[in-house]
């Protein structure tokens with residue numbers, strides 16, 4: 001029997017609009033350091049390589065030193081604030097839940113491969129009531145490797161009980177496209193997420209503007225790999 005087809009989602013900017021809560025936590029930490037707030041539009045270009053990278057980019061924007069001791073201190077404060085306020089404004093993107101229903105009906109399984117730490121990713125998806133939909137929720141701490149390392153994606157697929165030959169990645173940034181390419185996995189890039197390079201310029205296999213179009217996008221890719229089991 002063939003293993004189920006697996007759709008692996010990035011989290012921030014792909015499944016969930018998290019930028020407002022991430023920005024609030026970042027600004028709380030900048031305030032502790034006596035620094036000015038960052039604009040939420042700016043944070044949208046800083047998310048995707050983990051919280052430490054986001055803080056480092058915010059400091060660089062302010063021409064502030066970002067030595068390890070400072071980053072460690074700010075990261076601890078960030079994680080505490082964010083963990084306590086993880087789903088204040090965060091919400092799934094429009095059309096996501098009906099698209100998951102339709103794809104599940106067609107036999108797809110789902111997983112999450114994110115550079116958000118696993119306990120925070122699980123906490124967020126639980127707060128939104130959708131954690132149970134994913135066979136694996138893997139952060140950089142889950143297997144000890146982070147996107148763009150393709151092993152993060154491949155281990156996520158395997159842990160979800162899937163087959164890397166029958167999987168698709170859905171993401172919002174260069175990190176996700178690079179990861180999928182390195183893993184040999186087709187990639188759908190969403191146009192509404194967090195990235196400093198527009199998704200169309202990253203040349204994903206399919207550019208997705210709305211989740212209403214996800215089932216058709218997935219069908220197109222399955223036709224391409226030509227060996228899916230019709231359900």
Ligand SMILES: O=C(O)COP(=O)(O)O
Nearest residue numbers: 011012048049050115116
């Ligand atoms: O930068 C982050 O914290 C996580 O981002 P991701 O879910 O887009 O991988």
Ligand SMILES: [Mg+2]
Nearest residue numbers: 010012013172
């Ligand atoms: Mg993302």
